[in-house]
Amino acid sequence: MDYLHQEIPSQKVSQARIAGIYLFGAHRALDPDFINKLSLETIKNAFRTKARCFHPDLHGGRPPETVEKNRQWFIKVKESYEILKDFVACQTFEPEAAVVRQKRIIAVGGAKGGIGKSTFAANLGVFLAAQGRRTVMVDLDLGGANLHLYLGKTSVKKTINDYFSRAVSSLGELIMPTKFGPHLIGGDSSQLGSANVSFSAKMKLLKSLRELDADYVIIDLGSNTSFNMLDFFLAGDSHLVVTTCEPASYLEAYNFIKVGLLRRLNRLFGEESADPGQKNFGLQSLIHEATMSPNGSKANNIPALLERVKAGYPDYLPLLRETLAAYQPYLVVNQVIDVQDVPPIIRRIQDVARKVLAIKVRYLGTLPFMETVKRSTLNLVPEVARNSRGPLAQRMAAMSKEL
Known part of the structure; x- marks a missing residue:
């Protein structure tokens, strides 16, 4: 219904x-x-x-x-x-109350810099806004915030740091318009310790993201695998991992997908569990040992971990399997010169993820290397805004349908 x-x-x-x-x-x-x-x-x-x-x-x-x-x-x-x-x-x-706006949070991540994450995120946001969707972009690259540049702003007066320092009473107060369509909550990495967010502040932020008045919230993340960055990534309804065809890039993309999963599993049954009723510290200890400790070779892949859970904690096995099934990150291959290079990379990552991590990795699409995209970035104008019917806009249309 x-x-x-x-x-x-x-x-x-x-x-x-x-x-x-x-x-x-x-x-x-x-x-x-x-x-x-x-x-x-x-x-x-x-x-x-x-x-x-x-x-x-x-x-x-x-x-x-x-x-x-x-x-x-x-x-x-x-x-x-x-x-x-x-x-x-x-x-x-129940005819008398207000309509509840349904929103979708799209997290854009990847463990390597220089692969075009922010360029991709900005153009996706511009495309969605052009379709009449209220789109809010949030710069959560706490160590290198620059999303505002990709949306045509050379500076922002209020940033996410004002939220963490309680200079503003709500996250929504930081929303500012951009001339290209999407709204923006800017970041600021100029202050010492900007990336060091407390657990309570992080959880408050994640709750506030859900409360934003938007159809789409796009989170642009930094190029690291800190717990904070992984938790921001996992907060998305759709998890997009950007890579290129360079080995260093797609190997890091797989690693980002893997550590994201391990972070989710390690939060599932411990103190940070979203559901207090499912806490089990014995099971949490087993998962931590298998995935994060030097002795993790006892269960060097997720199928082996599932067997240990089946033997020791069978009541929790359905929830663990459900968590694995729900984690289906998307791969976006950017800056592609030869499209024939892409299928082997996708197959390799999908095969390893299925065998070692017991998860399904989806392929969202390919973005070709385009000089026009490079020039538009230098000019602080998103390519989709400059050419709303061009090749990049067409790729964004296909990806947004999949999402």
Whole structure:
């Protein structure tokens, strides 16, 4: 059922998303389209699946503490089922509240500099804005912020640092228009320690990104694999990794995809878990040992890790598999001179990701090397704005349809 154009109280939507986390997992419940995809049948199916995992009568032979934990979890699952069932049944009778804007966060990352991430992000934002979508671009390259230059601004008065220092009361206060269509929240790496954001400030920012008044929020990220940068990347609904055909670039692209996954897995069951009900420090310790410690050779790939989880923590295996299935980053190959170089690179990354990481890497598209793009960047004019029907605009159109 399509709730996008119905008038739904935001409190009910938030309640439905929280309930959805228990039935469908955080990654699905926080998807912008989650509400629109809800139906009584999908809710019932999800409840049946969770009930088989946690109903105490089905796991009587296990230790008492495990049975009790399953019982508590089943209560939450049952309550969530009732909330979502009522939500679907009642929406056609809620005409008095404001329409909830659905948004999509697109994170643009990559672990190597000089590959055109910001150029790509800026042109994508200009294209989406030209289609009538309210687009907000956020410069989260905390160590080398320059997205404003790609949108024709030589400087910005207020930046993301003003949000971190509480000089402004909300992230939305930093939004400024650009002459090429998208709005901008600028960055500033001129201050010492700009890239060192506390955990609480980071989590507040990620929540605020979800609250921005926009159809699309595009996050332009830095070229590193710090925890902050990875968490910004993982905050996206779509994860775009930019690379070129140079070996150093596409090897780093794979590495960025890999460490992004490892970061997500290491946050899944520990203190930083999005769902307090799924914390399990024994399982968190196992995942940390397998993916981050020097002794990680005990499970040197994700399929091996899954086998260890199956043996030691079988109740959590469905959630782990669901997390892997939800992480499907897109590859964008930029500055391509010979298009025949691209397929072998894509196949290589996809094959290794499938075998070693147990994930699916998608191919979003190729952007050819163009002198006009280089010149437009030097002139502080996005190529898509300069030539709205040119080759780059056509590529952006194809990519936006896929997204």
